[in-house]
Amino acid sequence: MTEYMQIFLGTSFSSKSPKEIQILENHLYCINTDGMIEKIVSPEEPDYQTLLATYQGQDNFHRLAEGQYFLPGFIDLHVHAPQWAQSGTALDIPLYDWLNTYTFPLESKFSDLDFAKKVYDDVVDTLLANGTTTALYFATVHKEASLLLAQICADKGQRGLVGKVVMDDPQGNPEYYRDTDTDTALKDTEEFILAVKELAKSTKQGVYPVVTPRFIPSCTNEALQGLGDLSAKYDTHIQSHCSESDWAHGYVQERFQKNDAFALHDFGLLRDKSVMAHCNFLEEDDVELFAETGTAIAHCPISNAYFANSVIPIAHFHSKGVEIGLGSDISGGFSPSLFDNIRQAVMSSRMLEDGVNPSLPAQERGLLGSRIKIDEAFYLATAGGGKSLSLPIGRILEGYTWDVQIIDTQIPSARLPIFDGNEDLHDIFQKMMYLARPENIREVWVQGEKVHSR
Template identity: 45%
Template structure:
C-alpha cells in the first residue's frame, strides 16, 4: 500500500469544464509523498473505510468540517510584486500619471534589499492566506531584490514564476528607474535567469525565471529582440502587457506601424509559454494571432476597471480556443484576492453585455475555471483540479453562512465564490505541504 503524506476526508469542489464545477460530497483525497493526488476515493468505493482507517492509524487523516470544503488552490497570472505597498492608492489618476508619480518611484526603492525583504515577506504570506498557491510575478529591475522574492516564495512554500522587469527606452521610462542600456538589460536578465536556475537546483524551491519586458513602449527594439532570443535559448515562459489600453495600442501603431500583439510576435515574444496581461483592446486579428501562437491571456478585471478602457471579451476569447486565467494586477488592481477578482470578472461581464456585447456574461463556474484550470494551463503545471495526477495545491474554505442558507451543491458553490474572504480560508497546501494555517496549532488534523 502506498504511504500517503496526507489524506483529506470531506466534500470537494473542482472545476470540470469552463461551464461546470463538480461538487462531490464525501471523498478521500489521497496525497502521495511527492505532493501529487494519487487517488480520489468515493464513499461508495470498496476500500474507502480501509484507506480511511490506515490514514487514522498513521495520523495523517485531515477531516474537513461539515461547513468547509476542499477546493483547488488559485493561480494568479499577473502580480507586480514591488507595487504591493501602494495597492489601492491613486487609482483615480490617469495611467501615465499613476506610473510616473507613484509606481516608478516606489519600484525604484527596491534597490534597498531590506525594504524589498520586508515587502515581499508580507506580500507572499498574504497571497497564500488568500488561497493563491501559484504566482506569476513581475519583479523590479533589480536582480538582487528579485532573488529575495524568489527565496521568500521558496521558504514560505508558494510556487512562483518570477521575472526581472526590463525597461530601457529612455523616451518612456524615467532616468532614475530604467536599465542603463539594451546591453545591460539583456546581460542582467541572463544573470537573473542563471541565478534563479541555480537557486532552484540548490534549494528545490518550485521557482521559475520568466522573460519580462514591461511592455512594448518601455523597451527598445534591440531589447525586445534580445529577450525573444533569451526566451528561446533557455526555453522559458514570457510575460508582458498587451493591448491594455487605448494609449498602449496607439503607441505600437505610431512607432512600429503594427498592432501591439504584432510587435511582440515580431520579436518572438508570443509563444505557447507566454502570458499576456489585460488584452482589453485586442482585435479579431490579434485574437487569431494569439490562437495560432497558443499564447495565454491574464484577465485582470479590477485593474481593467481603472486603466483598461474596456472589458476583456472573455467568452469570445474562450470560444477562439485561447486560454485565459485571472490576474490581480497588484497594484493596478487593489485586491490580491482571486475571489474578489472572480466577483469583479462576473460583474464586469454583465456590464459588457449591457453595453451591447452578445453572450458576454460570465457565471460563477466560468470565473472559477479561470482562477483554477485557466491559470494552471497558462503556466503548464498540473494544478488547479482535485484529480488524480495533479499537484495537491488545495485550500480548505469555510462557508460562513452554512447554518442559515441552502445546502444545495450549486448554491454552496456560488456562495463560496461570492462570499469567501481571507478569514474563511482555513488552510492552504502547496504540493501537499501546509503553507497557511488559520485553525490554530491543535486543529490541523
C-alpha cells in the same frame, strides 16, 4: 497497499470544464511524497473503507470538519510584487500619469534590499492568506531584489514565477528608474534565469524564471529581440502587458504600424509559455494569433475597471480557443484576493453584455453573448491559470499538485448564510464564491505542504 504522505477526507469543488464544476462529495484524496494527487477514492469504491481503517487516527490523516470544503489554490497570473506598497492609492488618474507619478518612483526604491524584503515578505504572506498558491510576479529592474523575491517564494512555499523587469529605452523610462543599457538588461536577465533555475532544484513546489519586458513602450527593439532569444534558449515563461489601454495600444500602433500582439510575435515573445496581461483591445487577427501560438491572457477585471478604458470580451476570446486566467494586477487592482476578482469578472461581463450608456436603446446598448457565470470565473482563477502556465495545477484531479485552500463556512466572524443541512452543494459553492472572506480560508496547502493556517 501504497503508502501515502497525506490522506484528506472531504468534499471538493474543482472545474470539470470551463463552464462546469465537478463536486466530489466525501472523497479521499491520496497525496504522494512529491505532493501530487496520486489517487482520489469515492465512498463507493472498495479501497475507501480499507484506506479509512489504515489511516484514521494517524497524524497524516486529515478529515474536514462540518461546513468545511476544499477548493483548488488560486493562480494569480499578474502581480506587480513591489506595487503592494502602494495598493489602494492613486487609482483615479490615467495610466501614464499613475506610472510616472507613483509607480516608477516606488519601484526605484527596490535597489534597497532591506526595503524589498519587507514588501516581498508581506505580499507573499498576504497572497497565501488569500488562497493564492501560485503567482506570476513582475519584480523590478533590479536583479538582486528580483532574486530575493524568488527566494522568498521558495522559503514560504508559494509557487512563484518571477520576472526581472526590463526597461532599457532611455526615451520611454525615467532616468532614475531603468536598466543601465540594453546589454546590461540582457546580461542581468540571463544571470537571473540561471540563478532561479538553480534555486528551483531545491524547491519542492517549484520557482520559475520569467522573461519580462515591462511593455513595448519601455523597451528598445534590441532588448525585445534579445529577450525573445533568451526565452527560446532557456525555455522560460514570458510575461508582458499587451494592448492594455487606449494610450498603450495607440503607442505601439504608431511605433510599429501594427498591434501589440504582432509586434511581440515578431520578437519571439508569443509562445505556449507566454502570458500577456490585460489585452482589452485585441482585434480578431490578434486573437487568432494568440490561439495559434498558445499565448494566454491574464484577465485583470478590477484593474481594468480603473485603467484599461474598456471591458475585455472574455467570453468571445475564450470561444476562439485562447487560454485565459485571472490576475489581481496589484496595484492597478487594489485587492490581493482572487475571490474579489472572480466577482468583478462576472460583473464586468454583465456590464459589457447589457451596456452602460442609458441614453442608448437597450438593443444597441451592449454586446450580446458577453456574460460569464461564476463557474466560468472560478475556472479562470484555477484551471484556466494552470493551463495558461502549462503546469499541472489548478484542479483537484489525479496527476495534479495538492494545492488547495480549505474554506470554513461556519467561522463565527464570517459565517456564510447556509441554514439547510441538505442545501444543494452547487449553491454552497456559489455562496463561497460570492461571500467568502480571508477569515474563511482556514488552511492553504501547496504541493502537499501546509503553508498557511489561521
